[in-house]
Amino acid sequence: MKILHITESFGGGVTSAINSYILNSQQHEHYLLASVRKGDTTGEESQGLFKHRELVPRRLSSLARVKPYIDRVQPDVIHLHSTYAGALIRALPFIPAQKIVYTPHGFAFLRGDHPMMLKAYRAIESLLARRTAVIAGCGLDEQRIAGELIEPTHTLGLVNVCDELPEVPAVRSLTNKPxxxxxxxxxxxxxxxxxxxxxxxxxxxxxxxxxxxxxxxxxxxxxxxxxxxxxxxxxxxxxxxxxxxxxxxxxxxxxxxxxxxxxxxxxxxxxxxxxxxxxxxxxxxxxxxxxxxxxxxxxxxxxxxxxxxxxxxxxxxxxxLHSKEHLHSSLDQLYSRFMPEQTANKLAIG
CATH class of the missing domain: 3.40.50.2000 (Glycogen Phosphorylase B;)
Structure with missing residues (x-):
């Protein structure tokens, strides 16, 4: 299957999470449409086993690039990452809801903002949940919260995992204290x-x-x-x-x-x-x-x-808990929901 990942916050932990999802579901073709958040680059932005990637400026006018890229890729799954991308892309009427997977990487209504703002964020998430096939929370807690916004059978938990770390010498602080x-x-x-x-x-x-x-x-x-x-x-x-x-x-x-x-x-x-x-x-x-x-x-x-x-x-x-085996199994469960019914049945029988 073709899976298109979209995020407006490519950088930091979101980059690491997306790259780990791809590394643990290599049986599919993965594409990326993203903007890089200024100041959050980690050196991983050029990594990842993508069939193709397209990086766009982090501004609203870049939304005009979404439909042409979707038309070109023709994805089976559109996997949205982060709350802003989740809100903006699900609000576009030409995006088929039955193809949308949404991973918040931290719901906006959990922030320490004014209570009225938090209520507004939650109301928006509840409304947009109707335009979502699956909310795949990054962890058990995010899945639990997702079950308050959408039918729990349309939720899944993706345990984040840590890939192999680079072999580097330790940098120690000049102190005798812990x-x-x-x-x-x-x-x-x-x-x-x-x-x-x-x-x-x-x-x-x-x-x-x-x-x-x-x-x-x-x-x-x-x-x-x-x-x-x-x-x-x-x-x-x-x-x-x-x-x-x-x-x-x-x-x-x-x-x-x-x-x-x-x-x-x-x-x-x-x-x-x-x-x-x-x-x-x-x-x-x-x-x-x-x-x-x-x-x-x-x-x-x-x-x-x-x-x-x-x-x-x-x-x-x-x-x-956060093992590659658990993540691989969860990603299989997630993306298999979007396979053509006959293919899914054959896989189940096999």
Missing amino acids: VIGMVGRISRQKGHEYFRALAESCADVAHFKWIGGGDAQVMAEMVQAGIEVTGWRPRGEVIAHMKGLDLYFHTAAWDGFPISVLEAAKLDLPIALRSIGPFTTEGLTTLQSLEDASREINAFARGESEAQLRLHHNAHSIQQ
Whole structure:
């Protein structure tokens, strides 16, 4: 089958997720129509086993490129990634709803915005769900939420996985303290204020490092707070910085299931997690308040065995569930729904 992936946020974790979907469903032809989000490039944008890719500017006028590209490719499945692409493309009347798969990579109504805005986002998602064949959440929690918007039988969970990491030497910070790190865009979504407050409260026992970039002023404020900020780096350098961490702490306020957490697990780093749906749904140990997080960091820095066990257990649990075998099976289930009925029946019988 021909599968067309469309996203307006090609960069960062979305790039990694799409590339992993393709790598684990190579029996199909994959195409890409995307715009790259400025500042989010990771060096992976030119990778991926696409039959063809077309990158367009990140502006509304690029919507005019959608129909000609669909007419040229004639896809069997149109797989939309991210909330903006999901909204814009499903709103186009010439896109056949029966071909649409939507993976939000973090629903917009989970953001920390004004309650009225969140209600509006949810109402839009509920309305557009009628123009969707399957909502394929990136993780169990996103699938659960999707089941509130659409008939649960039209949902599926795609566990994110981590592909092989580049072989790079560790980049270590110039400190004798344990190094606590986070990867991502410096933004409200990734919880940069939570991370900063934690860094300030635990400055005596740990060194804090943010691997990623964002607004220049906010980056400067984080540096002033004593946080080491790398700015945006190619993926190989990101992994090198992660290898130099003693603990990975994912502080996002809302998320899908982040690729960076999977990378930390693959590196066998102990992992601390803020209490959000993707992590609690999988039964992982999470931390909600800054006070709880500060206590855990202090216990880890002191080398307390119970804290070490909790944080290493997170990494091991993630490795077990987020396997290539699980993703491959889920993608088979997803895309087989769009096969011609006779072909699907033959496959079922075989």
